[in-house]
Amino acid sequence: RIEGLKTDPDRVGMRKMMDIWGIGRASAAELVYQGYRTIDQVRRALKEEILDLNYHRRVGVECYEDFLEKMNRTEVEAIGEIVRKAVLENLPKAEVTIMGSYRRGKQECGDVDILITDPSFVRETPKGFLGRLVTRLEKSGSMAFHLTNAEGLHETGTDSSQSPPTEESIHSKKSAQVLIGHNHFSSQMYMGVFNSPIHAGKRRRIDIKFYPYRERAFAIVFFTGNGWFNRSMRLWAKRVKKMRLNDHGLFPAGDRHNVPTPADRLPMEASTESQVFDLLGLVYKEPHERTCFDDVIGKDGVRSVKFEPSKSE
DNA sequence: GCCA
DNA sequence: CAGTACG
């Protein structure tokens, strides 16, 4: 099925299918192979039960147009404010900040990214907080759909609050992944759909993440982006500094013996973005300057970057 | 699909 | 595990 689908209509169809949240290359190719090239064809097939999609994808289809629409900063701020209030009700000392393209100063934003930290939670996050937060937002009518099941989210398995996309269930499977290997950093992340407080009926994508206070500098860098800037920065960290960067910290690259569990190998400490750049020997860039791969520049040096592919290992 |  | 997502 990866064969002769090279015609233009197929390319266009692929494009459209991939515009559905939750549909990537593989699934789009499959849909096109099955003859679906427009959102209306998908909706019709869904209604006639000729086609079946999982819950998250049904939400994606349901909100297709809304998700392709951009928001202005005022709307993003309005949504951020609603979330901030809800957070402060329970954690009065929490810091709630709008990240993503909004923080980079863009006039038009595709979604709302919210970072939550609290000086009271230095190395952990309040268990189940995000789930409870979202449940409250749901009760007050702000949440339209959930795209992840944050722990602490209205337990009762299949909930009735979600009506729209053909009902079914969302049973949360307590995957046996609770072994080692997980729980390393203990952050909380949530992805969902918010009812616009500005444009009635419009649904907006929202991501909310709660990080331990001591990880905040790294979390801020990550959540500010943009994506290419992050990738470039991580590549620099690995190739030039022999370290590994992610949203939880900057760590010395582990050897093969060392098998250091993230918990064991202590990360470099940083409490501000500037410190993260310093640790990496990079010229500090304001959020609005982080627009592409080449915006990552070494302090003492001209080279934008071309960090050698370090042939070995 | 993006970019060196 | 593959697929998708986030920046």
Added chain:
DNA sequence: TGGCCGATACTG
């Protein structure tokens, strides 16, 4: 032309 981040996080 050929690589391409994250010991990412989540779902099924």
